[in-house]
Amino acid sequence: MELSSKITQQPRIQFLLIAVAGLFLFRMMFTANTLLLSFTSDLLILAVFYYSIINLNQLQTQKRFSPITLVKSLMFLSLTGIVVYKFFDGVHSLFGIDQIEFLSANAIFVSLVTYVFDLVVILILAYIFLVFRHLFFLKQRRNVKTYFTALWVFLVLSSMSTLLDKYQNWEFIKMAFTANAVILMVINSLKISWIAFLSKKEKKQLLLYSMALIVLFALSITVINSQNAVTKVLNNFSLSLNYFNLLLNVYGIIYFSFLFVITLFHLPTAEAFDRKAAEVSSFQVLSRLINQVLDFKELGDTITDLAIKVCNADAAWIILLDDETKTPVAPKNIGFVTADKIQSVLLSQKNKQTENEISFLNVAVCNDLETKNEQFCYAAAAPLKSHKKINGYLFVAKKAEVPFDEEDRNALETFSDYSSIAVENAKLLQASIEKERLERELDVAREMQQKILPQYIPQVEHLEISSVFVPAFEVGGDYYDFFELPGNKFGFVIADVSGKGISAAFIMAELRGIIESLVNTYTKPKDILVQTNSIIERTLGKKNFITAVFGVFDFTEEKLYLSRAGHTSMLLVRNNGMKEILPNGVGLGLTHTEKFETFLEEYSLELKENDIFVLYTDGVTEAKDENLRDFGVTTLKKIIEESQSESVTMIAQNVMRQVSLFSRGTPQHDDITLLLFKWKNNLEKQHG
Amino acid sequence: MAEFSTNHRENGEVNIIELNGYLDAHTAQHLEQAISELISKNKYKVVVNFEKLKYISSAGLGVFMAFIETMRTNNGDIKLAAMQPNVYNIFDLLGFPLLYEIFSTENEAVTKFNQ
Numbered sequence: 190m191e192l193s194s195k196i197t198q199q200p201r202i203q204f205l206l207i208a209v210a211g212l213f214l215f216r217m218m219f220t221a222n223t224l225l226l227s228f229t230s231d232l233l234i235l236a237v238f239y240y241s242i243i244n245l246n247q248l249q250t251q252k253r254f255s256p257i258t259l260v261k262s263l264m265f266l267s268l269t270g271i272v273v274y275k276f277f278d279g280v281h282s283l284f285g286i287d288q289i290e291f292l293s294a295n296a297i298f299v300s301l302v303t304y305v306f307d308l309v310v311i312l313i314l315a316y317i318f319l320v321f322r323h324l325f326f327l328k329q330r331r332n333v334k335t336y337f338t339a340l341w342v343f344l345v346l347s348s349m350s351t352l353l354d355k356y357q358n359w360e361f362i363k364m365a366f367t368a369n370a371v372i373l374m375v376i377n378s379l380k381i382s383w384i385a386f387l388s389k390k391e392k393k394q395l396l397l398y399s400m401a402l403i404v405l406f407a408l409s410i411t412v413i414n415s416q417n418a419v420t421k422v423l424n425n426f427s428l429s430l431n432y433f434n435l436l437l438n439v440y441g442i443i444y445f446s447f448l449f450v451i452t453l454f455h456l457p458t459a460e461a462f463d464r465k466a467a468e469v470s471s472f473q474v475l476s477r478l479i480n481q482v483l484d485f486k487e488l489g490d491t492i493t494d495l496a497i498k499v500c501n502a503d504a505a506w507i508i509l510l511d512d513e514t515k516t517p518v519a520p521k522n523i524g525f526v527t528a529d530k531i532q533s534v535l536l537s538q539k540n541k542q543t544e545n546e547i548s549f550l551n552v553a554v555c556n557d558l559e560t561k562n563e564q565f566c567y568a569a570a571a572p573l574k575s576h577k578k579i580n581g582y583l584f585v586a587k588k589a590e591v592p593f594d595e596e597d598r599n600a601l602e603t604f605s606d607y608s609s610i611a612v613e614n615a616k617l618l619q620a621s622i623e624k625e626r627l628e629r630e631l632d633v634a635r636e637m638q639q640k641i642l643p644q645y646i647p648q649v650e651h652l653e654i655s656s657v658f659v660p661a662f663e664v665g666g667d668y669y670d671f672f673e674l675p676g677n678k679f680g681f682v683i684a685d686v687s688g689k690g691i692s693a694a695f696i697m698a699e700l701r702g703i704i705e706s707l708v709n710t711y712t713k714p715k716d717i718l719v720q721t722n723s724i725i726e727r728t729l730g731k732k733n734f735i736t737a738v739f740g741v742f743d744f745t746e747e748k749l750y751l752s753r754a755g756h757t758s759m760l761l762v763r764n765n766g767m768k769e770i771l772p773n774g775v776g777l778g779l780t781h782t783e784k785f786e787t788f789l790e791e792y793s794l795e796l797k798e799n800d801i802f803v804l805y806t807d808g809v810t811e812a813k814d815e816n817l818r819d820f821g822v823t824t825l826k827k828i829i830e831e832s833q834s835e836s837v838t839m840i841a842q843n844v845m846r847q848v849s850l851f852s853r854g855t856p857q858h859d860d861i862t863l864l865l866f867k868w869k870n871n872l873e874k875q876h877g
Numbered sequence: 878m879a880e881f882s883t884n885h886r887e888n889g890e891v892n893i894i895e896l897n898g899y900l901d902a903h904t905a906q907h908l909e910q911a912i913s914e915l916i917s918k919n920k921y922k923v924v925v926n927f928e929k930l931k932y933i934s935s936a937g938l939g940v941f942m943a944f945i946e947t948m949r950t951n952n953g954d955i956k957l958a959a960m961q962p963n964v965y966n967i968f969d970l971l972g973f974p975l976l977y978e979i980f981s982t983e984n985e986a987v988t989k990f991n992q
Contacts, residue, residue, distance in 0.1 A: 685935075687935035687936065687938070687939060688902075688935070688936065688939075689902060731939075731942060731943045731946070732936075732939030732940065732942055732943045733939060734935070734938070734939070734942065734971070736970075736971065754972075755970060755971040755972050756970075757970065758970075771970075773972070774972060775971065775972030775973075775975055775976065776971045776972055778942075779942065779971065779972060779973070779976060780975075780976050784975060784976065788972065788975050817932075819963075
């Protein structure tokens, strides 16, 4: 932009300089005393005038103007004009030389000075004209260019026609053009559209400036028309220019007279306009905030700040309904105690019908609400709604003894709607940050779980072992492990920690540590579980518990010892029959009294060839289909029975296939663990 | 997905909380609040009516464990009543019947308090 304007600026200054030089040479060579010569001279003046406007306009395009600065610059310009006339008048009488006596010694000097004066006058007129043009086009919505062009054409025409008046005595042409020009002046003066946008203060200033300008323009007309040296010089230079000067001053008087009256009429509504403007700018700030705010407190501060502005209040605060205590958020100009008192009265007025509306309160009538220093007369509460749900309230209160009016109410309503969107956005953002944090936490939990669980299935002489573990997204807290025990024994554990996520993973880690150290000292399942229950008390919260089965295969005795602490049953398939084994036992962490030990049964079983033992967590039996029905232990038993002749790995696969078929419509909500053992004592026989 | 609600009634000194729907990790908080409210009013004799409860998860069970001690040290109790078979199975599997009094009807539980 800047570059291109620089490029185009250059030749235009040249045009101006060419026109100025041309005019000077013409004036030196000819005395404009015929119609043709005067007309040619005037055309050159017009060129100078036109290029002055173009160049002045170019100088200004970098700036944005406000009407007040434009009006001020007009004042400055017309004042300068008057000063320049007076100054030249003084200079001229000092030299005491009449323009006509060209043959005197300092004729060249005098004509130079006169020419410079003429140029200054052109420049000032061009500038005044330009400012009028800016004023005219300010805040115009419709295309009004024609009106201004017409004015400017008629101004030139009526100015030029002074020549016809002088040389041909055709005054009527000049009068006709002038009449047109004046009518256009009036029309254009009525097309002022920027007054409404001024603040009350600016309007008051404008009234003063208009009066001053009317006086200035009138003064400048009298200066031009008085029969002094300046008038003579100017008339000698160009009659048309002088007439143009006169018309421009008339335009100024007309324009500012209208402006004065219009402004006067606008003054009573100025305050309302000021308020609307404040509202609009507040909403602009807020709508920007809607997308920006990361910090909830910052958002609250902005909302309360702006709320005070838009509804002419003295204090504002917010409460959120999520917050049980209903503590005022971002209170402005009000103490917590007062805010709390006012809000409790306002909220107590709310019922189902009125909860969606703004409610008002005359605080002054509630005697108990008056506190020192903070005497509020009126208060209002606007709901912060999103998706038809009320998330909180925005409160405003004011000290003046004037109630909130309709305007305030509308402003508050619109403003609270904006605010609730912003609040909702901030909450959503917080929720998504929280969600991301949880997801990362779950990643950690899953990783922990993977490391806690056995990495491979041990090779044991008399046992065929298979295990399946499918973690749920939320980490369900399933745990299993195998232990080689002294005395030709083999232990296993399957457990389910209540709760989910990282807390469940931590308890699992603790549980594994406890059991791993206990199996060095104890080999009886009951002992291990009883010890675990008393040790884990410190780790488990009041609400958490663990269900577990600890079993020990004794290869020497060919027996299985087992204790169950609240865990799901163990299934036994023997001789084509299915048996659900469920010894007594309370979950770990449910009680820390001796009841745990007394109730915990020591179960044992003589092992028989091809006995199949299936242990599982409730993730298997509580897998859900789309109607939220459980997979159930009956289905589990049936599948195992049907595939009992196959290897434990195959049985496990069959179960898992059926579980995933059953629950394919719904997400897996809990870990799934399956543990299978097949007793194979007579290995030689089978292979032989 | 899971709908859950509680309803509070009083029968003399005994406070009855009716459970409705699915009690899981997400809805357990709701029940916790209901019981906390009773404790804040120094009401320690509670019967929980399970008649309309369709499902309970481990987090749901945890709620009773969290409060039982407070109730008992204040001469009160949480007695459980009118469970559907599937819900009872879960309590039973865990060994709750050993630690909590579970009745087949609400009236029996209330009568037990009044003895």
